[in-house]
Amino acid sequence: MIEYQTLTQVTGPLIFLEGIKNVGYGEIVEIETDGERRRGQILELNRDKAIIEVFEGTRGMDVKKTKVRFTGKTMSLGVSKDMVGSVFSGLGEPLKGRIVAEEELDIQGKPINPSAREYPKEFIETGISSIDLMNSLVRGQKLPIFSGVGLPHTELITQIAKQARLLTGEDFLIVFAGMGIGYDEARYFREEFEKTGALERIVLFLNTATDPAIERLATPRVALTAAEHFAWNLDYHVLVVLTDMTSYCNSLREVSSAKEEIPSRRGYPSYLYTDLATIYERSGRITGKKGSITMVPVLTMPEDDITHPIPDLTGYITEGQVLLSRDLFRKGVYPPVDLLSSLSRLMSKGVGRGLTRDDHKSMSNQCYANLAEVEKLRALISIIGEEGLTETDKRYLEWANRFEREFINQDENERRGIKQSLEKAWELLSIIPEERLKRIEKDLMKRYMRGE
């Protein structure tokens, strides 16, 4: 292997090298400064010059002594069945011990042929009413959580990961990728799984806030490569948790800026959409394959702003979103899901008669209609006060208060079956005059409201 000692420049996370020969675009390089080894990837080739992104950051590097070797390989991950239960770095190296790889896979993955996809429609019960009944998740879906700084998304995502299963009782293998998260968050997640003795069904990839920011760019791809091996080669049903995508995007912005690329909105590179798509689109189901990849990415919206490029572009790629609300959080509701701004695009074909229960769709529609009505009423109250309200209006408000406290709100360890969630929703619905319940068919009303 030829070694180059021809650095010309170090800028942020990038190094510039010249005099190189026969290297491939995207190739992985090994970099050594005073005995310290790092890894990097070629971002640009220009004649005999290369721009290299250093995953571990460039702290302590110099121009004179630093040596660079080209590996001739693009970034890959050695995958194996034995990865289950282990913890890996953000670049996919085991933190303890060694894993004997069954296969080396390119972490970029390959796009699924759109005509080989199977439409996702198997309902996943997370045991959380606001998701199961109102924004159902199905196997093969990508449903992000749009959160804000300080909101309990770590608790929510942990609860989803712990409880998610099919109605037939099948569990998931959980692949967890932490990017720029606090050490305590990572520990919380791990300990919660330890408590339930479910460690043997998770694979953890951790890039914590103290780890180099550039390493984060590889973390979701490394995690997804492992997930793909389990799903497509070993027939597992995999649930991938990616948190926090905002840290990932900020690292992408850092590299783009160091390369002096022309920035798009808020300084993010113009290819942010494409880049995010190459991550999110790796979930799905494939015709003829037993396994599946379901994805729940978490992102914290800067200033709780849903029009910020990260949530905005994510929303265009994912199949809906679960939005956490600061207002509900302040009211002490957990999980503080803002239902009117949440959506699951794949819900309609995954629930209902024969799948969950025949009243599922109508009930969800009715609750949404009620919530929209309540929102209008609350806006009205803020102008004219509660005196002007009719008797029916007041019933709506009572429904809303109890809906928040008894339906949306639940314990971090409480698993509510879909039937339980439906029963609760029926119980609350009796507050509202029956003639206003237009979204519910008469026969459902008879059967479930009056028990006929």
Add this chain to the structure above:
Amino acid sequence: MIKGRIERVTGPVVVAEGMLGARMWDVVEIGKGKLLGEIIKLVGERAFIEVYEDTNGLEIKEPVVSLGKPFTVELGPGLMGSIYDGLGRPLERIKKELGSFIRKGIRLTTLDRKRKWKFEPKVRKGEEVSGGSVLGSVREGSIVHKIMVPDGTEGKVKSVRKGEFSIEESVCELNNGKRVKMLQEWEVRRTRPYRSKVGLSEPLITGQRVIDSLFPVGKGGNVCVPGGFGSGKTVLESAITKNCDSDINIVCRTGERGNEVTDIINELNESKDRKGRPLMEKSILIVNTSNMPVVARETSIYTAITIGEYFRDQGYNSIVLIDSTSRWAEALREVSGRLEELPGEEGYPVYMESYVGEYHERSGRVENMNGSFGSLTLISSVSPPGADFSEPVTQAVLRATKVFWGLDQKLAWRRHFPAMNWLISYSRHLDDMLPWFKKNVSKDWDVVTKNLRAILQKEAELERVVRVVGIGVLPEKEKFILEIARIVREDFLQQDAFHTEDSYTPLDKQYALMRDVVKLYEKGLKEIESGKTTDQILTKSVKERMARVKYD
């Protein structure tokens, strides 16, 4: 053959040296893996190339070979009911032959060479033919696929053959020795020829009330459909493709969700059009999901439009639906950034707007080279960041189109579907379409629709007042107008795309619904003057009747 070497690689852009003589937009093969790309800029002996596929692994000095012709798409029997990527590669056959994932360097022809088609000649010996002349036809499902003389070929028919042929076999020989086969190729970035553009005179009937009655598009027109995520764009588009009275649908999903594409494929396979034919028979899908290579996304819309023109040339009314133009523009922006071009607004290249204008001009109703009339209607959806319509792509498409269907996230959150904002949307085809509506639906079509619009406009004005003072203090007349407007919104504008009856409303019924509301409005205004209240006029039974009729 021009052969150069790679000098620089940056993302999807490769710079090659030693390319003197290569032409702009020519297709090249790059590297040992023979990846495809096209030349987008020439500086001296240097060619700047956008590569259709992932460039990882390319090395400096690897060969670059120009194929000496621009990117073309194959046209001929076998297109109907197929699914292609942005480069016209058959995704179904790729799945069968190469598995579930898309690898680099796949070369499969758009059309199947082996399949035989039953050719029915129409021309006779001795007839003069030229580019566009129909020689005969083959049947593809329920579509009569006309076989035309390629552009630039002409002469007298010497012999024509009847029977079963593959697309590469000659079906007709001319006196000058030229042989015509069913397969043609066309440069995707070049407009296909026609005799002349003619005015639009007939609406595309979609069965969607808010479209047909308020914001109709003529066959051959173009539409801008912007909407933030969750505003119901996809559902509206599928309602249009399913129900509209086009002959051919070309659905171009570029930079979109994989699972959604699967949903569309399933829907096309399972649904029937208004004539009861399987929807897939009249459809062609061009798909480049967001994780497939960026440059192919850029090409895909040209591929789709070219196929649309090809069927227009056969005398059909085709529609091309692009979702989404924003992803196309982003691909353009990404490549432009790599070329280090001076950016325009929001980083988009300054030529983005003229490109948008150019390809929108390819829509229209035309008299074809063979004397028939055909049309291509272009529906461009836009995904504005943050649902902000003032951004450059929405604005560029708006300037290039005549009809605007503005989808509104706020309406969608209130579960008002289709979430088309009636206050900002417009159609500049109204006057052109009016004679058709008057002749085919009702003489007072213009009066009724104008009144309906007036009610909605009035509501918007009143709502401003209500927001300040509350509804209680409004005079009875205004209260009544607000109630009527609610009926228009809830019982006419809102339409359930999943309800068997409601998903399609024939024009005469649309007219009847509007006429009833307008009558109720005019009668009510008089009754209010004579002292009646809103509740007395719009009783529970009246309201219920208005709410029910659309389902009957």
